[in-house]
Amino acid sequence: MESLFAEQDLAETSGGNNFADIILPVPIPRMFTYKIPALLRSQIQIGARVIVQFGKKKVLTGIIGKVHNKPPQAYEAKPILDVLDIQPSVNPLQIRFWVWMAEYYCCHIGEVMFAALPSGLRLSSESKIQLNPNFNPETSKYPLDLREEKILEALENKDELSYEDCEKILGVKTIHPILKSLVAKEAILIFERVQEKYTPKVETRVRLVPELAADKNALQAIFETVQGKPKQESILLKYLRDVPVFQNPKLNENGLDKASLLEEGDSESSLKTLIKNGIFESFKHVVNRIEEEKAEREAYDLSSTQQAAFEEIKTHFESKQCVLLHGVTGSGKTEIYIKLIQEVLESGSQVLMLLPEIALTTQIVSRLRQVFGSQMGVYHSKYSDNERVEVWNGVLSGRFSFVVGVRSSVFLPFDSLGLIIVDEEHEPSYKQFDPAPRFHARDAAIMLAYFHQARTLLGSATPSFESYYNATQGKYGLTELQHRFGDASMPEYHLANLSADRKKNLLKLDSTRMMREKIQAALDRQEQVLIFQNRRGYSPYVQCEDCGWTGQCVQCDVSLTYHQFAEELRCHYCGYKEKIPQSCPACGSTQLTTQGIGTERIEESLSLLFPEARMGRMDLDTTRNKYGYQRLLDEFGAGQIDILVGTQMITKGLDFGKVTVVGIWDGDRILNFPDFRAGERAYQQITQVAGRAGRRDVKGQVVIQSRNPENELFDKVLRGDYFEFFRQEMFDRKKFYYPPYVKLVKITTRHADFKIAEKAAHALHREMANVQAKKIVLGPEKGIIARIKNQYQFESMIKLDRSGNTQAVFKEQLAKILEELQSRPEFRSVRWVVDVDQS
Numbered sequence: 001m002e003s004l005f006a007e008q009d010l011a012e013t014s015g016g017n018n019f020a021d022i023i024l025p026v027p028i029p030r031m032f033t034y035k036i037p038a039l040l041r042s043q044i045q046i047g048a049r050v051i052v053q054f055g056k057k058k059v060l061t062g063i064i065g066k067v068h069n070k071p072p073q074a075y076e077a078k079p080i081l082d083v084l085d086i087q088p089s090v091n092p093l094q095i096r097f098w099v100w101m102a103e104y105y106c107c108h109i110g111e112v113m114f115a116a117l118p119s120g121l122r123l124s125s126e127s128k129i130q131l132n133p134n135f136n137p138e139t140s141k142y143p144l145d146l147r148e149e150k151i152l153e154a155l156e157n158k159d160e161l162s163y164e165d166c167e168k169i170l171g172v173k174t175i176h177p178i179l180k181s182l183v184a185k186e187a188i189l190i191f192e193r194v195q196e197k198y199t200p201k202v203e204t205r206v207r208l209v210p211e212l213a214a215d216k217n218a219l220q221a222i223f224e225t226v227q228g229k230p231k232q233e234s235i236l237l238k239y240l241r242d243v244p245v246f247q248n249p250k251l252n253e254n255g256l257d258k259a260s261l262l263e264e265g266d267s268e269s270s271l272k273t274l275i276k277n278g279i280f281e282s283f284k285h286v287v288n289r290i291e292e293e294k295a296e297r298e299a300y301d302l303s304s305t306q307q308a309a310f311e312e313i314k315t316h317f318e319s320k321q322c323v324l325l326h327g328v329t330g331s332g333k334t335e336i337y338i339k340l341i342q343e344v345l346e347s348g349s350q351v352l353m354l355l356p357e358i359a360l361t362t363q364i365v366s367r368l369r370q371v372f373g374s375q376m377g378v379y380h381s382k383y384s385d386n387e388r389v390e391v392w393n394g395v396l397s398g399r400f401s402f403v404v405g406v407r408s409s410v411f412l413p414f415d416s417l418g419l420i421i422v423d424e425e426h427e428p429s430y431k432q433f434d435p436a437p438r439f440h441a442r443d444a445a446i447m448l449a450y451f452h453q454a455r456t457l458l459g460s461a462t463p464s465f466e467s468y469y470n471a472t473q474g475k476y477g478l479t480e481l482q483h484r485f486g487d488a489s490m491p492e493y494h495l496a497n498l499s500a501d502r503k504k505n506l507l508k509l510d511s512t513r514m515m516r517e518k519i520q521a522a523l524d525r526q527e528q529v530l531i532f533q534n535r536r537g538y539s540p541y542v543q544c545e546d547c548g549w550t551g552q553c554v555q556c557d558v559s560l561t562y563h564q565f566a567e568e569l570r571c572h573y574c575g576y577k578e579k580i581p582q583s584c585p586a587c588g589s590t591q592l593t594t595q596g597i598g599t600e601r602i603e604e605s606l607s608l609l610f611p612e613a614r615m616g617r618m619d620l621d622t623t624r625n626k627y628g629y630q631r632l633l634d635e636f637g638a639g640q641i642d643i644l645v646g647t648q649m650i651t652k653g654l655d656f657g658k659v660t661v662v663g664i665w666d667g668d669r670i671l672n673f674p675d676f677r678a679g680e681r682a683y684q685q686i687t688q689v690a691g692r693a694g695r696r697d698v699k700g701q702v703v704i705q706s707r708n709p710e711n712e713l714f715d716k717v718l719r720g721d722y723f724e725f726f727r728q729e730m731f732d733r734k735k736f737y738y739p740p741y742v743k744l745v746k747i748t749t750r751h752a753d754f755k756i757a758e759k760a761a762h763a764l765h766r767e768m769a770n771v772q773a774k775k776i777v778l779g780p781e782k783g784i785i786a787r788i789k790n791q792y793q794f795e796s797m798i799k800l801d802r803s804g805n806t807q808a809v810f811k812e813q814l815a816k817i818l819e820e821l822q823s824r825p826e827f828r829s830v831r832w833v834v835d836v837d838q839s
């Protein structure tokens with residue numbers, strides 16, 4: 001990953017500077033420069049929110065991105081109207097990160113801001129109206145009509161009115177024309193009222209009225225008044241038991257929440273009486289949404305191999321900003337992370353650990369929680385907005401010095417990161433597809449660490465080729481763990497031939513004899529089984545039932561994708577296409593199939609084959625609610641499920657000792673990823689799934705069903721020689737110009753009218769061809785799905801040379817080209833989506 005960030009001086013305050021660049025909300029693409037009025041000079045700080053006028057009428061809230069002394073060339077700078085924050089909302093390092101992200105991923109800085117701020121902190125503005133101070137009804141040239149006068153009357157009594165207020169006053173639905181006319185007559189002003197959306201969580205609590213709490217004698221006297229009223233007496237006693245104000249009257253301040261005071265049998269009405277009689281009072285108390293949890297254990301002592309890896313990583317960090325920890329599944333990477341995190345926290349710096357979405361709800365988080373307790377914040381995509389704001393504020397206040405989170409946690413307001421860990425760094429889900437910024441969290445994390453002068457540790461059992469390439473080039477440090485922790489050995493692979501079994505009539509409900517035997521053996525030993533069916537990134541393809549043939553692109557070295565509508569096989573990359581053959585070009589069989597099998601059907605088949613076994617299924621359907629995933633894992637962990645069928649979800653960081661057999665239901669589906677990454681992904685998926693098997697003392701067994709077990713990719717993957725596999729694949733990547741040898745940029749052109757979309761895509765293509773930068777432009781091609789939500793789409797793929805400033809030049813030119821195209825009337829409603837490092 002290269003930095004496109006041009007160093008710029010980010011002064012903390014305005015100093016002697018006269019201008020400020022302001023980040024404005026979407027759809028305003030870039031920062032605009034404003035004058036700093038002398039009066040506001042002392043309040044101007046990077047990251048503070050300001051109010052500015054934009055265009056003729058609009059008043060917007062933005063954030064100060066930069067202060068400097070250069071007046072804008074193309075326009076006259078307007079003054080900043082007001083500064084909203086005494087303490088900036090966002091720190092200068094964050095702003096720097098946003099600027100980098102917008103430049104690198106070719107998007108609006110306002111889009112980055114939108115993604116970065118949890119919606120609970122987002123600036124929301126509501127239009128309000130007020131009287132124009134310069135307006136004088138006596139001297140005004142414009143007569144007002146009745147309705148307009150009514151609005152002005154209302155404004156005499158109230159400083160401001162909302163649109164809603166105006167609608168009520170006049171009893172009409174469309175108020176805007178009337179207000180517009182009033183603005184034109186210079187009678188009113190429209191402005192935006194800024195408000196924060198975050199709402200703290202408040203609890204209703206009760207406590208003794210303060211005079212009683214402070215005075216023991218008065219409190220004694222109270223007992224006499226409640227005598228003979230057992231219900232009231234019991235409440236009073238319970239309060240004093242939980243809040244011992246006799247010993248310490250200050251405890252009364254925080255009181256007790258109503259629910260814990262009123263136990264079963266207690267009546268709300270007795271409490272009400274106590275309040276009415278001036279003994280208790282109720283009050284509102286702001287509480288944390290995220291509960292405190294205590295650390296429960298010390299970190300484990302590292303084994304000597306782990307210790308050596310730990311030391312090596314630290315040595316690498318002395319000279320390298322980034323280190324790749326390549327350790328086989330079950331090698332104990334997590335324990336090494338824990339030690340590193342502890343060291344960095346002790347030195348007083350912050351730590352961020354990124355995890356793929358789904359892994360966040362699992363074991364690994366509770367393992368970390370056990371060691372780090374309440375100083376660890378968790379930033380989850382299933383959190384509510386308010387919960388996210390609390391993590392945000394927790395980072396600001398120092399409550400959380402360590403955060404584990406999903407990709408969006410790179411936007412948290414860290415000010416002194418010492419270390420970022422990206423676990424499972426190869427995970428495709430680190431890339432955000434939609435909407436912009438379409439960033440890759442791993443790459444963004446490396447950049448973020450760079451801004452903080454921090455270190456980044458990438459960890460994986462199956463590193464992405466990008467990262468491994470960087471490591472072999474010496475750009476990253478490389479530390480490898482070749483063996484599992486303890487006595488556990490690597491699992492054993494078995495290829496089960498679907499075609500052969502079918503011919504011999506051994507196939508039962510899509511399962512081979514091998515699969516059935518291995519499952520049965522595990523069940524007999526009371527061990528557990530995981531069955532994996534690939535889903536994500538799955539595009540339909542055509543395959544021969546007999547020999548396993550699939551269509552391949554002649555120019556790109558990728559599998560062809562099945563397009564049902566056109567009855568064609570097409571290349572996702574170069575657009576090569578062919579008709580679906582009637583019979584298999586390799587063996588002549590007419591048994592060509594296109595469909596895959598879903599997890600649901602596999603679950604059904606297995607429950608017929610193993611009626612005694614307790615089945616579980618984990619996929620999007622069964623984990624839709626917030627706790628679905630956790631519940632299934634808990635059941636599986638407690639041994640209440642014998643066979644768990646699932647998609648990618650069952651692979652992420654799971655560590656269950658009783659799993660000894662892993663079945664891959666459709667191995668061919670894994671190989672036929674329609675992408676130049678097919679090999680890399682196949683290696684990753686098979687190795688990761690297999691890695692769940694035999695993590696303790698019993699050796700794991702992995703069964704892969706395939707119609708074409710001779711496929712050389714299996715051979716390569718199963719040999720488990722990552723380096724050799726990497727070396728061979730890189731040869732192809734180089735030959736066919738694919739990452740990491742080039743940078744990929746995908747541009748999608750969208751429009752509801754097919755002709756316009758096509759024309760715009762070709763216009764873009766012509767313009768790009770003129771850019772003087774080392775590159776290959778492919779396409780435009782009809783999108784894999786030619787029409788999404790009634791928008792036709794065309795895709796262009798650009799391969800950029802990695803040397804020199806090719807990328808910077810190209811991206812700058814691209815921005816200009818898109819701006820120019822968009823300004824053409826015929827393309828006004830065309831949408832262009834740029835995806836950098838598309839993967």
Ligand SMILES: Nc1ncnc2c1ncn2[C@@H]1O[C@H](COP(=O)(O)OP(=O)(O)OP(=O)(O)O)[C@@H](O)[C@H]1O
Pocket residue numbers: 300301302303306327328329330331332333334335460461485653654655691
């Ligand atoms: N030093 C140690 N002392 C005790 N137990 C350990 C130690 N290191 C690892 N383990 C245990 O070994 C198992 C595997 O370790 P861990 O889950 O950290 O491996 P990993 O490399 O992260 O695996 P994967 O990449 O497959 O998720 C876990 O159950 C873990 O608790």
Ligand SMILES: [Zn+2]
Pocket residue numbers: 553554555556557571572573574575576
């Ligand atoms: Zn092709």
